Amino acid sequence: MEKKPVKITETILRDAHQSLIATRMTTEEMLPIVPKLDQVGYHSVDCWGGATFDACLRFLKEDPWIRLRKLRDGFKNTKLQMLFRGQNILGYNQYSDDVVEYFVQKSIANGIDIIRIFDCFNDLRNLQTAVNAAKKEKGETQIALSYTLGDAYTLDYWKETARQVEEMGADSLCIKDMAGLLVPYEATRLVSALREGTDLPIQIHTHYTSGCAAMSYVKAIEAGADIIDTAISPFAMGTSQPATEVMVETFRGTEYDTGLDLNLLAEIADYFRPIQEKYLENGTLSPKVMGVNIKTLLYQVPGGMLSNLVSQLKEAHQEDKYYEVLEEIPRVRQDLGEPPLVTPSSQIVGTQAVLNVLQGERYKMITKETRKILHGDFGKTIKPFNPEVQKLAIGDDEPITCRPADLIPPQLPEYEEAIKDYKQQDEDVLSYALFPQVAMDFFKYRDAQQQKVDVAEADAANGAYPV
Numbered sequence: 001m002e003k004k005p006v007k008i009t010e011t012i013l014r015d016a017h018q019s020l021i022a023t024r025m026t027t028e029e030m031l032p033i034v035p036k037l038d039q040v041g042y043h044s045v046d047c048w049g050g051a052t053f054d055a056c057l058r059f060l061k062e063d064p065w066i067r068l069r070k071l072r073d074g075f076k077n078t079k080l081q082m083l084f085r086g087q088n089i090l091g092y093n094q095y096s097d098d099v100v101e102y103f104v105q106k107s108i109a110n111g112i113d114i115i116r117i118f119d120c121f122n123d124l125r126n127l128q129t130a131v132n133a134a135k136k137e138k139g140e141t142q143i144a145l146s147y148t149l150g151d152a153y154t155l156d157y158w159k160e161t162a163r164q165v166e167e168m169g170a171d172s173l174c175i176k177d178m179a180g181l182l183v184p185y186e187a188t189r190l191v192s193a194l195r196e197g198t199d200l201p202i203q204i205h206t207h208y209t210s211g212c213a214a215m216s217y218v219k220a221i222e223a224g225a226d227i228i229d230t231a232i233s234p235f236a237m238g239t240s241q242p243a244t245e246v247m248v249e250t251f252r253g254t255e256y257d258t259g260l261d262l263n264l265l266a267e268i269a270d271y272f273r274p275i276q277e278k279y280l281e282n283g284t285l286s287p288k289v290m291g292v293n294i295k296t297l298l299y300q301v302p303g304g305m306l307s308n309l310v311s312q313l314k315e316a317h318q319e320d321k322y323y324e325v326l327e328e329i330p331r332v333r334q335d336l337g338e339p340p341l342v343t344p345s346s347q348i349v350g351t352q353a354v355l356n357v358l359q360g361e362r363y364k365m366i367t368k369e370t371r372k373i374l375h376g377d378f379g380k381t382i383k384p385f386n387p388e389v390q391k392l393a394i395g396d397d398e399p400i401t402c403r404p405a406d407l408i409p410p411q412l413p414e415y416e417e418a419i420k421d422y423k424q425q426d427e428d429v430l431s432y433a434l435f436p437q438v439a440m441d442f443f444k445y446r447d448a449q450q451q452k453v454d455v456a457e458a459d460a461a462n463g464a465y466p467v
Helices: 015-021 025-037 052-060 064-074 095-111 130-137 155-168 183-195 213-222 244-251 263-279 296-301 305-317 320-337 345-358 369-374 385-392 413-417 428-434 436-461
Strands: 007-010 044-049 078-082 116-117 138-144 172-177 202-206 227-230
Touching: 007 436, 025 213, 044 052, 044 116, 044 183, 052 064, 052 428, 052 436, 078 095, 095 116, 095 130, 095 369, 095 428, 130 138, 130 345, 138 155, 138 428, 155 172, 155 183, 172 183, 172 296, 172 413, 183 202, 183 213, 183 436, 202 213, 213 227, 213 244, 227 244, 227 345, 244 263, 296 305, 305 320, 305 345, 320 345, 345 369, 428 436
Parallel strands: 007 044, 007 227, 044 078, 078 116, 116 138, 138 172, 172 202, 202 227
Antiparallel strands: none
């Protein structure tokens, strides 16, 4: 039996708590278990990027760069991985190339080994700058394709895109199934098609939202995938990933045996269990996200988008319009070129569908973000836009057909100027570039905390009270 051990990326420090507790796990909660996580023999640990950056600054009053450095200090043997939204970096707008390059440079300098780069439209032009920058810094580059369903997303499309990803110079390819839409036998067909298009290592990332994820992993591995994303059990399943321990045990004794130690994984799970209980008790972890949401498969809409929808309808006291909106979502998606439903396109399509239903007339009101998509500000979709809707949205404006960032002049100098009075490290300019208001609030908070400490130290030195 030829051995083809499955490699595992552990998501407990990033996507698992992003999916279940809105990225609220603190650095302090992570650090004590790092030495044990480092002994496991993971392919990598997903620990940074995605929503961690925003949540650190906005809610936890932590510096995300300091978190990364502390994790890097603790992980001696394991590769650290981050999620990066291509030309959007970790924000929701397109940035200039100089900002993207600087962010990649600083991410790798502070300890990231593997950068997983994706674009919400799978527009590969929006990934090239980040890929080139990562290669220049000797980082590993993984291109993630946002998995979705629709007429245009044929097996030939995936095969051809995989070929292009390899040509771009990526080190590996990931299928990013953010909505849990990949069902088991489709996983067989998909990975087989990707294998025809590329020799790159193939990683599969999915969420348990629809209840299929673990089965889909088994079929993907049997079809030739190399790596899967999993989460230690207290923060697994529901809207997170399948449990690491379960997948390790599933493949034990087969040609795909991971070789990981279940006893060590059980000790790690024991560490996270009280943390899970704390978040359940304080209401941050809702039991609602722990189960299976079959509507995900029925409507092909990510779980997070469904809950957004419900809250928008509640605010308008129009909950009875729920099913009308669900029927409108695929129509809006078609009008906007059938993009994958992932941040930010999922929020944009959902909000526009709600407006179309509540206004009683389609596109009577068009959001600023819908206009941006139809103007080409986010890039190229797989299908053309509905020309009538595009005309309604942008009038006689000439839509963008080039790579959107080609039209953005360098932005770093103006960001440097804006924060010069608050800057304490090079990386501060990047925090500000991504989240100007949130970062500025954090810098002011940081200054206030430091002044408190300085005053206390000065008092102690002057014998005001014993230290």
